[in-house]
Amino acid sequence: MTQLALVIDLNVCVGCSACVTSCKEWNTSGSAGPLVDERPYGADPTGTFFNRVQTFEVGEFPATETVHFPKSCLHCEDPPCVPVCPTGASYKRKEDGIVLVDYDKCIGCKYCSWACPYGAREIDEKQKVMKKCTLCVDRIYDKNLAEIDRKPACVKACPTSARLFGDIHDPESVVSIAIRENGGYALMPEWGTHPANHYLPRRKTNLKIHEDELERADNPLKKDGKLPKPSKNEPSLDDISSW
C-alpha cells in the first residue's frame, strides 16, 4: 500500500512562504476553480489556503529560537475528518492514501473541519465547499509534465529543499529514510490520527574536520610518488581551472 506524504524539515525551513505562494498559484488555476481571495490588498485580507507558514518563538529572550512551521493537511492514515462527512464528499484514496474532497458532492456543512484537530481544512466562502491540500493530485500523475515536475507545487518551490515528497510506506523512499534517520515525528500524536506528513526536528549541525582532511591523503599526485610533490600553491586536480 502506498501512502504519499510530505516530510517537512524544520531545520532548514527559512519561512520564506514560497511554498504558500506556489501552492496558491497552482491550486487557484486548476479545473476546480479559483481559491477564494477577498480584499487581497485591503486592510483585512482573507482567503482560502491549503498551506500556511506559521512562525513560533521558542524560549525566552535572549535565548530564543524562531521556528518556521509550514502546515497543511497531513493526509492522516486514520483521518477523523472522513467518516464524519455525511455526503461521502470527503474520502481517502486507497491507491495512494491522499485525502480528498469531492467539490461536486460537498454540501458545505463544515462538520469535517470540526473533526480535524489540525485546522487543515478551510471552507471556500465563494464556492461554499470545503477545501484542503490535495498533495497536487492533479500534478503528480500528469504524464504531460516532465518526470521531475511531477511533485507537489510546494515541494518544487522550496528554495531550501525543506519539503520532501514520497511514499512513507516504502522503507527505501527519501521520506522514509529522512524520517528514520533524522527523528521525524507526527503532530499531536495523542489523537491517534497517524498523520502521514512528518516533521523533522531542529537539530545541531556539527562538522568535525580531521587533520588529514585538510590535505587529501588519497591525492593521486601524492600517492603515485613518481611525480614531484607539487607545491601547495600550484594548481591541483581539485582546481581544474589551469589544466
Added chain:
Amino acid sequence: MNPAFSVIFLTTLIGAGQGLFLALFTEQSYAVFHLLPRQGGGFYAAGSLIALVLLAAGLAASFFHLGHPERAWRAASQWRTSWLSREVIALPAFMGVVFCYAVAHWLDMNWVIATLPGGAVVDFTVLLGAVGTILAFVLFGCTGMIYACLRFLREWNSPLTVINFILLGGASGFILAAFYASVAAPELSSFFGAWAIILVLLGLAGRGASLIRNRRLRPKSTMQTAIGVKHPKIVQKTQGSMGGSFNTREFFHGKDAAFLKLVRPGFLLAAFIAPLGLLGLSLSSPATLGLAFLFNYVGLIAERWYFFAEANHPQNLYYQTIG
C-alpha cells in the same frame, strides 16, 4: 467553537418538538392503562401538529447552515459512518411518523391491534406513537452523538452530551405540553407540569454535571504536541495570515471571558430556575405556563450558545496570533 444560530435553532426547536411528542404519547400511554382519561383525537392531533411545526422550523433552520442546501439530499448517504448523516435520516423519518400519528388521531383510526391482559387496548395510534417514541430517542441520540463523537472536542466527548440533549429537549417539550393542555385540556396540565418539573430538575442536574466536568478538563493537546517542540515556552508570532481566516472565524466565539461568565448563570436562570419557579406557582394558568415555556426556550438558546462557545478546539493552538 463559534456558535452558529442555524444549529442553535435546529437543536433547540427539534428538541422541543421531540419533547412535546413524547409528552403527548406519555399521556396516551397512561390513558391506555386507564390511569388518565383518554382525550379525543383532536387533542393529540393538534398537539402533534404543533410538534411538527417545531420540527419543520428546526429543519428549515438547519438549511441555513449549509453552503449548498440544494445538495442536502446527499447527506443521507453516509449513515454507516456519520452521525450527521444518521440525523439527516432520523429527522424526516420522525417527522413522518408524527404526521401519521396526527392524522390517525384526527381521523379516529383507532383500529384495535391487540388487547393486553388487564383490558388495555393497543390500537393503531398507540402503535404509531410507540414507533414515534423510538424514533424520537434515536433522533436525540443522533443529535447528541454528532457532538459527543468528536474525541478531541473534549467538552462534548462525553455521554452527558447525549443525556443532556434528551433531558433538555424533554423538559422544554413537557413545559410546552403543560401550556398546551392548560388551553386544550385543563385537567391534564398538572400531569404534564409535574413531569416537566421532574425533567427540568434532571436537566439541571445533567447540565450542571457537564459544566463541572468541563471546568475540570485539562487540555490533552499543547503547543508542544502541536508543533512537536519540547520547550515549555512557545509563543506564536504569526499564523500565516494577515487578516484572519476560516480558522479564526469558525473556531472562536469572538466574545471575551466576562461575557461567557455572564451567559452561564444567565442560561441556568432562564432555562431552569425561572421555569421551576413559574411551574411551582401554578400548574394550570395558561399565562404562567406560557411564560415558563418562553423563559425555558430563550434559556435553551443561551445554553446552546454556551455549549458551542465553551468547546475549545485543539486547532486553536495554531491560530493565536495574526501577524
